[in-house]
Amino acid sequence: MKIAQKTFKKFLFYIFPQLKLVHNFSKKVTGLKNTKKKYRIIKMRLSLKIIVGSACSFLFIILIGFILFPHVIKSQVKKMVNLKPGQDIREMFLKVPFPLSFKVYIFSVVNPDEVQKGAMPILEEKGPFCYQEWKTKINVEDIDGDDTISYDPVDTFIEMSEPGCAAFDTEVNIAHPMILGMVNTISRQKPGALTLANKAIKSIWLNPMSLFITVKARDVLFDGVTINCGVQDFAGKAICTQLKGEPSLKHISEDDLEFSLLGPKNATPGKRIKAFRGSQDFHLVGRIVTYDTKFKMEVWNDTKCDVIFGTDGTIFPPMLKKEEGLASFSPDLCRALVAKFKTQTKYDGIPVSYYDASLGDQSKNPEDACYCTTPQTCLKKGLMDLYKCAGIPIYVSQPHFYDSDESYLKGVRGLKPEVEKHAIRILFEPLTGSPVSARKRLQFNMPLEPNPKVEIFHNFTPTILPIFWVEEGVDLNNTFTKPLKTLFLMKKIVTIMKYTVLLVSLAGLGAGIYLHVRPDESMTVTTVNKVKPEENGTKITKTIDDDMMDGLEKNGYREEKY
Incomplete structure (x- = not known):
């Protein structure tokens, strides 16, 4: 039966050569449809892979870079910054090392x-x-x-x-400072004792003119600076008795003080x-x-x-x-x-x-x-x-x-x-x-x-x-700032990495979604122009496929490039 079909097909193509051209064109169109189906399947698989991979990268960097890493840094700082025994910062607190x-x-x-x-x-x-x-x-x-x-x-x-x-x-x-401070203090506390203070100044500081x-x-x-408290007058002794009781003054002898x-x-x-x-x-x-x-x-x-x-x-x-x-x-x-x-x-x-x-x-x-x-x-x-x-x-x-x-x-x-x-x-x-x-x-x-x-x-x-x-x-100095610089260098590197991964992930998601939803690309058949020999002075031009060339050449057609 198949042999008979093939013999009959050859007979028709011999009597009507144009039918062979139509047959070949039909086969090509059928092949293109199959190619489009395969292309669509491959395209869908690739876009889904891009979407899934980008989404995973996005979630990973959000979790690690934006949540977990800052939490770890803060947690470590909290552990380090306390004054319990055994902590390095405690030793620096008790004795500043510089x-x-x-x-x-x-x-x-x-x-x-x-x-x-x-x-x-x-x-x-x-x-x-x-x-x-x-x-x-x-x-x-x-x-x-x-x-x-x-x-x-x-x-x-x-x-x-x-x-x-x-x-x-x-x-x-x-x-x-001692004279000025004493006079100002007595003026506030006991203004009535200023006359006594005037006499004591003359006695202790040997009648100063300024x-x-x-x-x-x-x-x-x-x-x-020495204060001579070895005086014998009443005013001088009264003031010196108070001065000797001041803890801020240094005793250098039984009678002399220093401020x-x-x-x-x-x-x-x-x-x-x-x-x-x-x-x-x-x-x-x-x-x-x-x-x-x-x-x-x-x-x-x-x-x-x-x-x-x-x-x-x-x-x-x-x-x-x-x-x-x-x-x-x-x-x-x-x-x-x-x-x-x-x-x-x-x-x-x-x-x-x-x-x-x-x-x-x-x-x-x-x-x-x-x-x-x-x-x-x-x-x-x-x-x-x-x-x-x-x-x-x-x-x-x-x-x-x-x-x-x-x-x-x-x-x-x-x-x-x-x-x-x-x-x-x-x-x-x-x-x-x-x-x-x-x-x-x-x-x-x-x-x-x-x-x-x-x-x-x-x-x-x-x-x-x-x-x-x-x-x-x-x-x-650098000895003490180096740990801080190391910490911030690490934070800077992590920041650059996390934003880079974040941007790449978002770009991947966008590209994957675009590939997944865009229309299929059209597949075109390239044609060339063929011309029939001049008949009665008229040039006949036809647009046909390369696959048809064999049949056309047998029927007197030729390719004209122009």
Whole structure:
């Protein structure tokens, strides 16, 4: 039967050659349909693979890069930042392994004789006088019940001679701190005793003609200036009896004492501090619970200002929010200073936050008003009276009256406040709670006022007289910043990788979906133009397939290229 069909087909193709052309074209079209089916199947399988692979990559990077990795980093930081025994950070907390930079600048009065007669003081800044400050904590005790640690802080100062530092034998002209402090204190506490104080000054200081003395920087800062208390008159003995009971004065003999501005702090244990260790709640690490065994101060006019909060400044909790600020308690000021976030910056390649602090404005800001000694004697912006804290009228400000009311700057000459030199600032890495660079700057001033009951105070023009200012600073070197840089390098690499994988995954998903839903590509048959020989002067042109060429050539057709 098949043989007969083939024989009949050949016979027809011989009689009618055009039928062979139609037959061949039909076979080609059938083959194209089968190819399209196979192409569609292959296309669907490839697009599904791309979609599934991209979706898996997307979910993986979200889980690992955006959820798991940050959680692991924070978890490790929480474990590391606590003060329990055995932790590396505890050892650094108890003994800071490097010295802080401690610099002192003294304001020397250029025109002491004129000031004594009522002229405005002209000041010349002398310094810096440079020291290393070593911070340690002794008599350490752990209390597991409330997760706290108690200790006595000790600051030790060592002279440093290095380029840019002034010689410690430099002479300065300053208002005698003991005489000025004593007269101002008696004026507030017992004004009726000023006449007695005037006689005692003449006796102890050998009838001085001026409030100002010339003294070496080394002596007035740490070594000491002698007070001769071997006097026999009633007024002198009465004042000396009180002076001998002052713990801040050094006894060098039975009759003689020494005073210095910073000597009492040197290598002397401070009042006991109790702070949280942070092993139960990392947000509390370093926060002071009690100072001198008390949960709050008993100094100011309001319990709000007596609240003890913040750390001692050597440690802060990790992962602090910007709006929380950096609170550190300062025993010298009987209060906490809160540094507020300003901007983002970098330190040694590490992204950090810039914070600065101020002393507020107790004359205008309700939250600062409780630091006033009395409502009538509130100081203006930038100054704070430490009378209730230190026991003598000392006014603290930022150096050169930076960020203070202009009236204080106009009361003297020779000051030039600058933000870079005189502001309180901290560069803080928030993830680990690390201060990488800091400058704590405070200026100590005393009121200079006329007093008719004390001879050498008769002619003064009222002003706030700067005495000296200090800068306590730290800049972590590569030894201590290297772990931070390694951490942030790892975070940077992971960030680049996770966003790269995320973008590639999203691009893959888009490409896979497009391949899956787009229409099938059309498959075309390429044709060429064939021309029949001229008949009776007329050219006959036909468009046919290459597969038909054999049959056409047999019937007198030829290819014409044009």
